[in-house]
Amino acid sequence: MRPPPKLEQLSLSDKELSDLLTNANENYGKYHELREKYLAWQEWYREQKEIYEEVK
Amino acid sequence: MFYLNFIPDSYLLSVINAVLLASVIGLLIGFLITFIPWLRPYRPLINIISTVLLALSMYFKGSYGADMEWRARAEELKKQIADAEERARQVNVRIETQVVEKVKIIKERVNDNKKSIQVQKQVINADCVIPDVARVLYNNAVDNEISGGTGESDASSTEVRTTKSK
Numbered sequence: 259m260r261p262p263p264k265l266e267q268l269s270l271s272d273k274e275l276s277d278l279l280t281n282a283n284e285n286y287g288k289y290h291e292l293r294e295k296y297l298a299w300q301e302w303y304r305e306q307k308e309i310y311e312e313v314k
Numbered sequence: 315m316f317y318l319n320f321i322p323d324s325y326l327l328s329v330i331n332a333v334l335l336a337s338v339i340g341l342l343i344g345f346l347i348t349f350i351p352w353l354r355p356y357r358p359l360i361n362i363i364s365t366v367l368l369a370l371s372m373y374f375k376g377s378y379g380a381d382m383e384w385r386a387r388a389e390e391l392k393k394q395i396a397d398a399e400e401r402a403r404q405v406n407v408r409i410e411t412q413v414v415e416k417v418k419i420i421k422e423r424v425n426d427n428k429k430s431i432q433v434q435k436q437v438i439n440a441d442c443v444i445p446d447v448a449r450v451l452y453n454n455a456v457d458n459e460i461s462g463g464t465g466e467s468d469a470s471s472t473e474v475r476t477t478k479s480k
Contacts (some may be wrong), residue, residue, distance in 0.1 A: 276435045279438060305409075
C-alpha cells in the first residue's frame with residue numbers, strides 16, 4: 259500500500275495566473291483520484307463485511 | 315467414530331443392516347424354538363447372541379446416522395465458505411477495475427485541462443500577476459497536512475508562513 263501523493267505548492271518562480279491554474283488543476287486531480295480510492299475502500303469493506311456476516 | 319471414515323459408506327451400512335436383520339431373525343427363532351422340544355437347549359444361547367447383536371447393530375446404526383449428519387453439515391459449510399470466497403474475489407476484481415478506470419478518466423481530464431490552460435495562457439495572464447502574499451496564502455492552503463509518516467518529501471517550499479494553519 260502506497261501513501262497518497264502530496265499536493266503541489268507554487269514555487270517562487272510561479273507568478274502568473276496560468277501557473278496558479280495549472281497547479282490547482284494538478285492538485286484537484288489528485289484530490290479526485292484520492293476520493294475515488296477512498297470511496298472504493300469503503301465499498302470494498304462494506305461488501306466484504308456483508309459476505310462475512312452471511313457465512314459467520 | 316473416526317474408524318468409520320476408513321470403511322466405504324455403502325459397505326458399512328450393508329453390514330450394519332445385515333447384523334440388525336440377523337439379530338431380529340435370531341430373536342424370532344429363539345421365540346419359536348419354544349415349540350420345538352429338541353432345539354430348546356439352544357434357546358438361551360441363540361437369545362443371548364441375538365440380543366448382543368441387536369444391541370451392537372443399534373449402536374452402530376446410531377453412530378453411522380450421526381456421523382453421516384456431521385459429514386453432510388461439514389460439506390454444506392465447506393460449500394458456503396467456497397461460495398463466499400468466490401464472491402469476495404469477484405468483489406475485489408470489480409472494485410479494482412472500477413477504480414483503475416475512474417483514475418484513468420480523472421488523469422485524462424487533468425491533462426485536457428492542462429492543455430487548455432497552455433493554449434489560453436496569453437489570455438489568462440493578460441494584466442494579471444500573482445502577488446507574493448497570494449502565493450504564500452495559496453501554499454498555506456495546500457499544505458494543511460496534519461499527520462506525518464512516510465511519503466514523498468516536499469522540499470519545494472522553504473518560506474516562513476505568514477499565517478498559522480488551523
